[in-house]
Amino acid sequence: MHVDADSFFASVETRHKPSLARTPVLVGGAGPRGVVATANYEARAFGCRSAMPMSQARVLCPTAMVLTPRFGAYAAHSALIMDTLRQLSPLVQPVSLDEAFVDLAAGPFAADPVVAADLARRLVYNRCGLVVSVGLGRSKLIAKLASDEDKPHGFTVVPGDDEDEFLMPKPVGALWGVGPATQATLRTLGIRTVADLRAAARDELVRALGEAAGWNLYRLARGDDPRPVVVEREAKSVGAEQTFAQDLLRWELPGALDAVLARALRRLARHGGGARTVTVKVRLSDFTTLTRSVTLAHPTAEADQLREAATAALTAAKAVEPVRLLGVSLSGLTHWAQLRLPEDATGSGVEDPDSLKVTTEPLSVGTAPGEPLPAVEGTGSRDGEVLDEAALRSFADDEPEDSDEERLPAPLTLHTVAVGLDVAHPEHGAGWVVKSEDGHVTVRFEGPGTGPGPERTFDVRREPLMRVAPPEPCPPPRLTSLAGLGEVEDLTAKLLLPGTAPPTP
DNA sequence: TCTGGGGTCCTAGGACCC
DNA sequence: TCTGGGGTCCTAGGACCC
Structure with missing residues (x-):
């Protein structure tokens, strides 16, 4: 089974913002160089599409509401969808936030795949109000094409005999x-x-x-697709990149590289362990793209070493200004990392790994390669150069991005405000930013459990507005029926989770 | 209208090894 | 003396996915 949430980002948005129901919505970069991540069906009617420059989409559909992505909300809904699917089979392979393959043969519905698929869409809807398209087939190839067949809200079964x-x-x-x-x-x-x-x-x-x-x-072409559903795959690389609102000149590059690297390092820290290869990507104003990489003798998690490598790679790229985008990717990932060695052993150009082994202390006691390392800090390095969240944050502080990791609630500032963000007012409660114009922020007070709400405008220098976490996924006002699924109704009752209202007839 | 950001995988060429 | 064949690793670029 392949399950695909319809216009996922936009659907989460309209779920949280009832006043936007049945109106065109564009989710994506609102800046001058943004692109559309998701357009809902109302916006697609105007020709708006994913990956289209936002400027173009705005011309095609001037009435569309343009919302900045709220990845926290999407991740929470994604987790709920994946959890729901795991009740139908333990073999669930998320492809992205909004898509997954499920090997139904490995679960309790091996004999009733059609029932399972029907259940999947109804359970997901009843738990969070999102509509998915499902496809059933003997292979990933067929299931994926089937889920694409009649979206939104598609339900397509392709029996083996009908594949050709x-x-x-x-x-x-x-x-x-x-x-x-x-x-x-x-x-x-x-x-x-x-x-x-x-x-x-x-x-x-x-x-x-x-x-x-x-x-x-x-x-x-012969329908021959033996790819199995794989639950977990090891990450091969982590990284970050940024397109700048305005092209950078040469003197701005080192600072910008540091900021992008800091985000990549934070992802490395989350992965745990080190990386051996640092690849820097540079996109010039004419859109030509260069990459240069540096591979170290040993994987490392040390910011200094990785920054040195990134700087060397950037130099090797001989980029000429102006620069439109900078990116840093860390690959050759391991779950353990080399600690900094005494100066005499780390002289540049040491290429023979064996010559280093003697002086290398065990990295972290009791952690074998392949075992996840909880965190890199605290592994015994004395000079404090090991990755450390606080230190990293300090030199990435000037970044308004990365709202996905920001601690909330936090005061709303003119620096962090963006259309679509969740905010709260001490008297009016929870809402979202509709508009922001020279110090005045307009908020609509509504949420997934309310109807369309009222709008109010605030002077953020006087009125206290807080940025808050997005609403948790929750059941929609009207549930879909789970009746009519025959003998499995007992099972469906068991599958319904705490917090989910019982099915209405 | 002027092109995001997170990734994975493949290819081709060169260095190097046996 | 005038050129084999297997392999690995690294690099840069590009296609592709959502």
Whole structure:
């Protein structure tokens, strides 16, 4: 089963902001260089799409409400959706915040996949008011295409016998892994549909697309997709990047690199352990993109070492100003990290790992490679150079971004205010920022449990407004029925969780 | 209208090793 | 004496996904 929440970010927004129901909503970067992350269906009617420059979307749909993303709220809803799916089978593979594969054969519904799929959409709706599309098939390929088939609120079952009929007419671009470039290449071969693809010779595909992609498409065109549902995968890299509202000049680069690196380091700290390779990405104003990487002799979690490597990589890129984007990616991740060694042992250019081993103390007692390390701090380094949340925060302080980690509640300032954020007023209660204009913030006081609420405008220099955490996911005002699912009703009763109202007939 | 940010995977070339 | 074949690791770029 493949489950996909419909226009996920936008749906969470309208769930929390009842006054926006049935009106166009765009979620994404509201700044000059933002793009649309999600447009709801009302906005799509005007031609707005994901990945479109926000400036363009605003022209297409001037009446749309443009909201800054609230990742905390999306993560909470995502967790609830995934939890719900795990009640149908232990084998759940989240693909992103809003999407997951479920191996129903591994759960109690092995014999009733259709019931499970129906249950999935109803349970998710009743627990948080979000609508999902589900697809059922014998493979990930088919299930994913099936969930795409008639969204929103789709429910498509493709029995094994119908796979060819379902697959053949689809454009090749519908297949996972076939983007614009591959489509263009295939078009030169006269291949537009999966049927065309199936008629192509394997060697021809491999010649045109390379070993991996050619083989892959050859098999997918035949409905041959043995990929299993995998519950957990190790992260291979963590990183951060930022497109600046205005291009940076050369003298601004070191400071900007530090700030981006700080965010990457925070993610590394969350992952636990160290990294061996630092890759710096530079996008120039003409959009040409360069990457330069530095690989260390040993994985490390030390900010100084990683910063040194990042600086070296940036220098190697020989970037010419103006610079539009800077990024830092840390790869070669381990769950353990090399501590700083005495000066004489760490002289640059030490390449032979064995020569270092003698002086290397065990990193953290009782933690083997592969075992997650709770935190890097406190591993015994004396110079305090090991990653430390507080220290890192201190040099990333000037960043208004990263609201996802900010501690809430916090006073709303003109620096942190953005349309869509959750706020609270001591008298009027909880609401969200509708507008912010020269010191005056307009708030609409409503939430997932209220109807459309009233608007009020405040002078934030006088009136105390607090930024608060988003509302918790909660059942919608009207639940959908779980009746009519036959013998499984007993089971569904068991699956209903505390806090979820009983089904209405 | 002027192009986000988090990732994964693949390819090709070069260095290096046996 | 005039050039094999296996492999790994690293780097840069690019395609792709949501």
